[in-house]
Amino acid sequence: MPVRCRALILGLAGMLLVTPAPAEMRGHGGPVRALAISPDGRLAMSGSFDQSAILWALGEGAALAVLRFHEGAVNAVAALPDGRFATGGEDGRIALWRGAAPDPERVIEGHTGPVVALAVSPDGTRLGSAAWDGTARVHPLAGGEARVLAGHQGNVNAVGFLPDGRAVTGGYDLTLRVWPEEPGTEAVSVTLPSPVNAVAAAPDGEIAAAGADGIVRLLDPGLRVRAEVETQGTPVIALALAPDGTRLAAANVRGSVSLIDRAAARIALTLVGPGLPVWSVAFSPDGSELLTGGSDRLVRRWNARTGEHLGPVVIAAVPDLLAGLQGSRGAQVFRACAACHTLTPDGGNRAGPTLHGIFGRRIASVKGYNFSPALQGMDIVWTPETVSALFEIGPSRYTPGTKMPEQTISDPADREALVRFLADATTGR
Structure with missing residues (x-):
């Protein structure tokens, strides 16, 4: 082979070797609720309202495995020091995964409500979990009984660990708590x-707590507030701390991520995506890259130092199934349901089953969706009257044992508008 040809082939091979990974990782059928990156930076795991977790090879931006175990949304993901990942689900269970194995290596039970946050202790021996049963738990990863942290008055939304191993929790009851190591x-x-x-705890012991008021508060281990950082004025959903502790990423429902200089207590950069809620954020181990997951069903990649999106941001995002229906009262009521339910024949299941063809369908009969056992024995056929009753008295009373979040629609006119909208939107007309 001529030298010139060999040089051309080697040059092309080199170009292939340095081709950057895709800037967007696609695969979920619902909003990306949770993200974590392995300690070596090679793998990531995402959890979604579509009831699945996906293991990603970050170098290629490719999915290695789609993992289905939880009965409901996968709300939390944590990377363990030994390369495993942990997922926490709406079903109250925690699953430990090794590699791309299709089944969990271990399942941790105990919570009686959805697990919504996970955190690993600094020494890597314990896993903290926060749940909507009003408790947090600290699980020894080597096995053994979990320590139950009870005291919050309502849902526990967040968990973390201080450098000395003490657990930190935050809840819907407005309280932030630091738990001594000694039980009792x-x-x-x-x-x-x-x-x-x-919540997120820095290597120096400072605690960051993100609020529903859109403010990130920085507190010392004694829970005295040092500073407050206003983000976009809308609820902050997720926090991530850079490995060196210098920066915080705060994601909000408006669709942007604030990169906060922690020492200066100010926003250094704002990452702007397609305008849909960002549910999850995770820094790479070297702090150079940030992953975000949102309602557009994508995992996006960003340069964490410059704020540059690695690839174009498609402002259109996914098609808005409610576009053109802004004047419809029923469509506006349905927006609260859109994160969990699709309407079209090809929409598929998310955290909840597709609603296409709902009227005339027996409860718990959609193929491919893992329904709560309690629903499978019920004798309910969905009609305008039964759907209206569901939201009049609430899912927990009308369908006991459901995984559906508790919500009611008190205004009869709103219930009627929702039913009319579903009758039109789920029939394909």
Whole structure:
């Protein structure tokens, strides 16, 4: 082979070797609720409202495995020091995964409500979980009984660990709590101005707490507030701390991510996506890259130092199934349901089953969706009357044992508008 040809082939091979990974990782059928990156930076795992977790090879931006185990949304993901991942689900269970194996290596039970946050202790020996049963738990990863942290008055939304191993939790009851290592000792707590949605603990012991009021508060281990950082004025859903502790990523429902200089307590950069809620954020181990997951069903990649999106941001995102229906009262009521349910024949299941063809369908009969056992024995056929009754008295009373979040529609006119909208939108007309 001529030298010139060999040089051309080698040059092309080199170009292939350095081709950047895709800037967007696609695969979920619902909003990406949780993200974590392995300690070596090679793998990531995402969890979604579509009831699945996906294991990604970050170098290629490719999915290695779609993991289905949880009965309901996968709300939380954590990377363990030994390369495994943990997922927490709406079903109250925690699953430990090794590689791309199709089944969990271990399942941890105990919570009686959805698990919504996970965190690994600094020494890598314990896994913290926060749940909507009003408790947090600390699980020894080597096995053994979990320590139950009880005291919050309502849903516990967040969990983390201080450098000395003490657990930190935040809840809907507006309190942030630090739990002593000794069981039976009361936690130190502070009441904040709004519900706590996420927490992160820095290597120096400072705690960041993100609120439903859109403010990230920085507190010392004694829970004294050092600074407050206003983000976009809308609820902050998720927090991530850079490995070196210098920066915080705060994701909000408006669709942007604030990169906060922690020492200066100010926003250094704002990452702007397609305008849909960002549910999850995770820094790479070297702090150079940030992953975000949102309602557009994508995992996006960003340069964490410059704020540059790695690839074009498609502002159109996914098609808005409610576009053109802004004047419809029923469509506006349905927007609260759109994260969990699709309407079209090809929409598929998310955290909840597709609603296409709902009227005249027996409860718990959609193929491919894992329904709560309690629903499978019920004798309910969905009609305008039964759907209206569901939202009049609430899912927990009308369909006991459901995985559906508790919600009611008190206004009869709103219930009627929703039913009319579903009758039209789910029939394909």
